[in-house]
Amino acid sequence: MENWKDFATLVTEHQSMVFSVALHFLRDRMAAEELAQDVFLQLHDALPGLETPDHVRFWLRRVTGHRCIDYIRRHKHDPLPLEDITEPSSPPHDIGDPMLRRRLQQVVASLPEKQRIVVILRFQEEMDMEEIARVLAMPLATVKSRLHRSLAVLREKLERVTGMSCV
Amino acid sequence: MNRLEEELKAALQREAPSEGFAGRVLARVAERDRQRQQSRRWFALPVLRWAVAAVIIVVAGGGFEYHKQVQERREGEQAKRQVMLALRITSAKLQEVQWKVQQLNRDREAREQ
Numbered sequence: 001m002e003n004w005k006d007f008a009t010l011v012t013e014h015q016s017m018v019f020s021v022a023l024h025f026l027r028d029r030m031a032a033e034e035l036a037q038d039v040f041l042q043l044h045d046a047l048p049g050l051e052t053p054d055h056v057r058f059w060l061r062r063v064t065g066h067r068c069i070d071y072i073r074r075h076k077h078d079p080l081p082l083e084d085i086t087e088p089s090s091p092p093h094d095i096g097d098p099m100l101r102r103r104l105q106q107v108v109a110s111l112p113e114k115q116r117i118v119v120i121l122r123f124q125e126e127m128d129m130e131e132i133a134r135v136l137a138m139p140l141a142t143v144k145s146r147l148h149r150s151l152a153v154l155r156e157k158l159e160r161v162t163g164m165s166c167v
Numbered sequence: 168m169n170r171l172e173e174e175l176k177a178a179l180q181r182e183a184p185s186e187g188f189a190g191r192v193l194a195r196v197a198e199r200d201r202q203r204q205q206s207r208r209w210f211a212l213p214v215l216r217w218a219v220a221a222v223i224i225v226v227a228g229g230g231f232e233y234h235k236q237v238q239e240r241r242e243g244e245q246a247k248r249q250v251m252l253a254l255r256i257t258s259a260k261l262q263e264v265q266w267k268v269q270q271l272n273r274d275r276e277a278r279e280q
């Protein structure tokens with residue numbers, strides 16, 4: 001087996017990526033850890049068929065995305081309603097404000113699952129639209145419209161919650 | 168990149184899983200491999216192989232016997248239907264002959280008178 005296929009090394013290298021996609025998607029550390037472990041168990045079986053390190057990264061992103069969507073559907077987690085996001089006593093305004101970040105994570109978690117995964121891959125993984133389309137096996141136009149719609153919703157929700165303008 | 172996108176990038180930064188994540192994954196892989204090997208080893212036992220073979224033979228034999236019985240019952244019912252049809256035809260013929268004989272008798276009696 002080639003060096004790059006050393007399973008322990010691959011887990012160490014990709015654990016943050018897989019865990020964070022699941023965490024931002026599910027907003028539940030325990031569930032995210034369990035899902036990430038399941039993804040790596042599946043990788044262990046699939047590894048002989050993967051040809052390059054890039055192929056492994058692509059495979060991990062695709063499987064993690066699909067597993068996140070399946071998890072939500074299986075557990076019937078409704079998106080977090082905006083009403084559950086409490087308004088702060090003083091609205092946060094500064095970039096880098098931890099409270100604002102938490103609120104943004106909550107608002108992302110309130111998006112429908114397919115929009116949510118597009119947003120996470122775009123802003124966590126900094127993937128371009130073509131890559132996201134390939135990973136999620138979606139037409140490019142669908143990815144673009146989902147991202148556009150998500151950003152509009154996020155902007156509107158964030159303005160309602162924090163009172164800040166984020167044009 | 169506008170402000171919202173910058174904020175999103177900051178909010179969705181990667182986070183490390185809890186300490187020992189890789190170790191827990193490797194332990195689960197090892198446990199799963201051990202279970203798979205155990206089930207393979209269990210099936211490799213000659214007694215189990217013979218038991219599985221015996222079950223297959225019994226099930227296949229039972230199925231064959233059942234099929235045979237169904238086939239025999241179907242043939243028996245068909246034979247019964249054919250016999251009943253033959254009896255109905257014979258009965259109709261006999262009634263016709265009886266009617267003709269009675270007719271002849273009536274004609275003879277009429278002539279004698």
